[in-house]
Amino acid sequence: MIVLVINCGSSSLRFQLIEAEERKRLARGHVERIGAVSSIATLAQSGQDPERHGFKAEDHGQALNFVLEYLTSEKFKVIEGVEQIEAVGHRVVHGGEHFSDSMLIDDEVVEAIREAFDLAPLHNPANLKGVQAAQKLLPKVPHVAVFDTAFHQTLPPEAYLYAIPHRLYRRYKIRRYGFHGTSHYYVSRRLYELGEANRSDSKLITCHLGNGASLAAVHNGRSVDTSMGLTPLAGLVMGTRSGDIDPSIVFYLNEKEEMTLNEIHSLLNRYSGLLGLSGYAGDMRALMEEAEEGDVRCQQAIKVFCYRVKSYIGQYMAAMNGCDALIFTAGIGENSHQVRSRICSGLESLGIELDPVANREVKGEGLISRSESETAVWVIPTDEEMVIAIDAMKIARAAHQTPWA
Ligand code: ADP
Numbered sequence: 001m002i003v004l005v006i007n008c009g010s011s012s013l014r015f016q017l018i019e020a021e022e023r024k025r026l027a028r029g030h031v032e033r034i035g036a037v038s039s040i041a042t043l044a045q046s047g048q049d050p051e052r053h054g055f056k057a058e059d060h061g062q063a064l065n066f067v068l069e070y071l072t073s074e075k076f077k078v079i080e081g082v083e084q085i086e087a088v089g090h091r092v093v094h095g096g097e098h099f100s101d102s103m104l105i106d107d108e109v110v111e112a113i114r115e116a117f118d119l120a121p122l123h124n125p126a127n128l129k130g131v132q133a134a135q136k137l138l139p140k141v142p143h144v145a146v147f148d149t150a151f152h153q154t155l156p157p158e159a160y161l162y163a164i165p166h167r168l169y170r171r172y173k174i175r176r177y178g179f180h181g182t183s184h185y186y187v188s189r190r191l192y193e194l195g196e197a198n199r200s201d202s203k204l205i206t207c208h209l210g211n212g213a214s215l216a217a218v219h220n221g222r223s224v225d226t227s228m229g230l231t232p233l234a235g236l237v238m239g240t241r242s243g244d245i246d247p248s249i250v251f252y253l254n255e256k257e258e259m260t261l262n263e264i265h266s267l268l269n270r271y272s273g274l275l276g277l278s279g280y281a282g283d284m285r286a287l288m289e290e291a292e293e294g295d296v297r298c299q300q301a302i303k304v305f306c307y308r309v310k311s312y313i314g315q316y317m318a319a320m321n322g323c324d325a326l327i328f329t330a331g332i333g334e335n336s337h338q339v340r341s342r343i344c345s346g347l348e349s350l351g352i353e354l355d356p357v358a359n360r361e362v363k364g365e366g367l368i369s370r371s372e373s374e375t376a377v378w379v380i381p382t383d384e385e386m387v388i389a390i391d392a393m394k395i396a397r398a399a400h401q402t403p404w405a
Pocket of ligand 1: 209210211212239282283284285286288330331332335336
């Protein structure tokens, strides 16, 4: 079954076209600067170099229309016609407390995505725009929402409740939700698939370290804790996000620098993290190059990043009373042996012992711990789009088989 996977930001649309049964990617790309004077589409068929096209997309509908025309054009013919697309899978960031699974999109689901606008003001409105544009252009196929928060809906109350008056949870659902759920889900399932852990009897810590970064404790296949919170601002040090800070800093900045709440929000989301610490870049690769040249602040930023990850690993080992496997994924987790090595160094007494050669030489998926390490350490490249495509396929099939659906 051919599934179109869509991930919309406020001015961007990312897509992949996937043959879900065969787990085969047919095409991928993105449109940026939607709504600006000129937009840019970058599109690639599987295994070929990307092409860039300038055009004007006033909205997400026009951007998607351009993508569909490209996929079916005489020149590219990735598919013969749009009718070959049998389902659309949409990444939706926040599902609130409503969804612990992917859902066929109907009016109720749309309403629930809207209800979570306040919780994810940067993401959910854009995600919904993508859903509505795609429903218009592909009205005959099932559309499925796959939520970043769904995998973490199994957190127990002691992990998801904040110690603030309980009525705030009851009234506004202020609690820890967690994000990157599809990625944590994918890498944990991949380890079970490899036969390296048993779903019903395993303690895993999954480390998604990209621009956005989060850890999850996965006990017997279920997420039991995760580092992001009500929003993706909490937890680890990220490219430009602060991660955990003392909440009093907000009031302090308000008083001392006379910053408004909006300005502080922007400071913590866009000018903090690795960028704020280093004063140079939020991009780990760029920081590492500078750090090697001797830049002390870049060196320090990397140290803070690694120390925070290490602290969370310790916390989750305590939460699960051990850890059978630690998994690194996403841009930094998959590619930086230096960061992995720093995070794991000094964890030997907790049973984590990296194999330095395997760690340096791993390409793609692989075991990077010594054979005597109590906790196995893995690198597993994430594939969130594949999870979305497979979920969309399963739900689309069920919808076809259930005439009253
Ligand atoms: P996003 O959250 O945007 O999907 P990615 O998962 O693509 O992010 O991760 C981007 C991060 O991965 C950037 O900080 C980038 O510098 C880092 N990265 C990619 N390759 C390497 C590498 N070889 N060494 C260190 N960092 C890397």
